[in-house]
Amino acid sequence: MVIEIDFNSDEAIYMQITNQIIMGIATSRLHEGDTLPSVRQLASIAGINMHTVNKAYALLRQEGFVTIDRRKGAVISIDADKVRALEEMKQNLTVAMAWGCCKNVTREEVHQLVDEIFDEYDTDR
Known part of the structure; x- marks a missing residue:
């Protein structure tokens, strides 16, 4: 998996790494048991500090x-706690929905957007 860092982004570099790995899992580019590059390798490839990669991991x-894992390093291991995942999604969506309401986004537009985004992911897990 290639991690692309946007040094001009307002998003923290460790969050860019975190989000790209999560997107890799969601789009099936990364699978359960896959090993991520070592902290040192990813830092070297991306041209960033090892502490930044460590924070993302x-x-x-x-x-x-x-x-x-001491021998393998960081290994994709999906937490199957669906209740926890739904609660975290609800917290994140609450802020996004409030933002959308302030910008006059309609319920129908939100539903359409959620459907478009959801369709991008492999739901046959």
Whole structure:
């Protein structure tokens, strides 16, 4: 998997890494058991500090997307806790929905957008 860092983005680099790995899992480019590059390798390839990669991997571990194995490094390991995932999605969507309401986005537009985004992912897991 290729991680692309946008150094001009307002989004923190560790969040760019985290989000790209999550998108890789959601789009089936990364699968359960796949090994991510070592912290040192990814930092070298991307031209960033190792602590930044470490922070991304720690967040992915905390959120249940990877486990850290002493021999293999960071390994994709999806947390199957659906209730927790739904609660986290609800928290994130609540802010996004409030933002949309302030911008006069309609219910129909939200439903259409959610359907478009959901269709991008492999739902046959």
